[in-house]
Amino acid sequence: MIVADDAALFRVGVARLLGDAGIEVVAEVGDAPALLGAVAAHRPDAVLVDIRMPPTHTTEGLDAARTLAQRHPDVGVLVLSAHLEPHFALSIIDADSGGTGYLLKERVGDVDELTDALRRVVAGGVVVDPAVVAQLVGRRRVRNPLDALSDRERDVLAEMAQGRSNHGVGERLHLSEKTVEAYARSAFTKLGLVAGPDDNRRVLAVLAYLRG
Missing domain, CATH: 1.10.10.10 (Winged helix-like DNA-binding domain superfamily/Winged helix DNA-binding domain)
Structure with a gap:
C-alpha cells in the first residue's frame, strides 16, 4: 500500500505501524501529484491519504481520492482527517463506489481498527468513521x-x-x-x-x- 501525508513524522510512523502489522508499504509520499504517480507506478491494493495536502491544505487529498476512483477503481482508498467533517465523508459516499473510506486520524493509533478498515476498502467495502455515523x-x-x-x-x-x-x-x-x-x-x-x-x-x- 501507499501512505500519503505531508507530515513526514506521521507518514513514517504510520508506515512503520503498518509494516509491523504485516502490511507492505511500497511508497510514502508528501503530496497529491506524488501519490497519483506512485499509484500508477506501483498499483497497490490500497492507499492511505490525508484529506488536506499541499499546496493549499484544503481538499487535495480528497480530490486525489476522487481521481484514483476514476483512474484506478481497483485500488482501495482510505481518507484520513484530523477533524470531524461529515460533509467530506458524505462526499466520498456520494461517489457511489466501493473500496473507499473516511477515518479520523485519531483512529490510526488503534492498529487493529486501522488494518480492519484497510482490509474492508481493499475488499470493495465502504468504511465511515464511527464518530461520523x-x-x-x-x-x-x-x-x-x-x-x-x-x-x-x-x-x-x-x-x-x-x-x-x-x-x-x-x-x-x-x-x-x-x-x-x-x-x-x-x-x-x-x-x-x-x-x-x-x-x-x-x-x-x-x-x-x-x-x-
Missing part, C-alpha cells in the same frame, strides 16, 4: 423516523453504516448473526429502506438516509 444517527429532524427504532436497532444500524456485515455487527454487539438479521429487517422496515443482498449498496442506502 454517531453524529448522523443522533441528528434531530422534524418527525424523525429514527425515533421509531429501538435502542438495539439503532446500534445495529450504526454498526452497519460503518460497513460491517451482519457477521461483523454480531461480533461487535455480541449477538448471533440471525439476531442481527432480525434487527436489521425490522429497522429497514421502519425506515422504508429495501434490504438487498449487496452489503455495499445496503451501507450506501443507510448512509444516504441518515444524511437526508
